Amino acid sequence: MLQKILVAVDGSEYSKKALDFACELAAKFNASLHIVHVPQGAAADRVMVLGGASVMIHAGREQIETAGRTLIDAASKIAEEKLPGNVTTALRGGDPAAEIVASAKEYEADCIVIGSRGLGDFGGLLLGSVSHKVNHSAPCTCITVH
Ligand SMILES: Nc1ncnc2c1ncn2[C@@H]1O[C@H](COP(=O)(O)OP(=O)(O)OP(=O)(O)O)[C@@H](O)[C@H]1O
Ligand SMILES: [Mg+2]
Structure with a gap:
């Protein structure tokens, strides 16, 4: 059922959680994993861990x-x-949400795993804008990891 899983990482602890979840899911279903990152400019210096x-x-x-x-x-x-042997990666340029959705289509992902929040500063929000947009336009099931 799940053969191809795509996970989006931005360097936040949320996306680390999403990565761990995606790895567990892929291991369980013997699926392959595609990791996507869209490098973003920062208004100020920041640390990614x-x-x-x-x-x-x-x-x-x-x-x-x-x-x-x-x-x-x-x-x-x-x-x-x-x-x-089951992991591939892609660095893409452009709008993160659009690129995540486009790569899910190209990869023919059965499932996208994404963090609920990311590196953004608005701690009070439940979902970040990338998460929100991807959930709206995903071509497949999207799992949001909280
Ligand atoms: N540039 C990116 N490349 C790949 N994945 C990303 C990128 N930005 C966000 N994501 C994915 O989306 C999840 C949610 O991040 P999002 O950017 O929506 O939240 P935020 O940074 O808290 O809010 P906002 O960016 O709207 O200020 C991340 O955990 C990650 O899985
Ligand atoms: Mg963000």
Whole structure:
């Protein structure tokens, strides 16, 4: 039933939780996992942490891309340990929600796993804007990890 799972990571603790959940799900169903990250510019410097990799990113484009690569490599390493040989990754450019949905279509994902919140600052909200948009336009089941 579940053969292809896509997980979106942004470097937040929420997306780490989504990654862990997606790995468990993929292991259970013997599915393959596709990890997607869309590097984003930051209004201010920020730190991204995932699986022991801590990256300080500044506003520069090159650094953002390098940080994105480091982030997705760290996510891939975590997933590979649990799903050896069943993990692929993609770094994409553009609007995060649109790119997550487009990659789910291209990958023909059966399921998208996404965090409820991300790196944004509005702690009071239940869902971040990327989560909200992906849930609305997902071509398949979307699991929001809280
Ligand atoms: N640039 C991105 N690349 C890949 N996945 C992302 C990206 N941004 C968000 N996500 C995914 O969406 C989830 C929710 O993040 P979202 O951005 O919606 O919340 P937020 O950052 O708290 O709010 P907002 O961005 O609206 O201020 C993340 O946990 C992650 O799974
Ligand atoms: Mg965000």
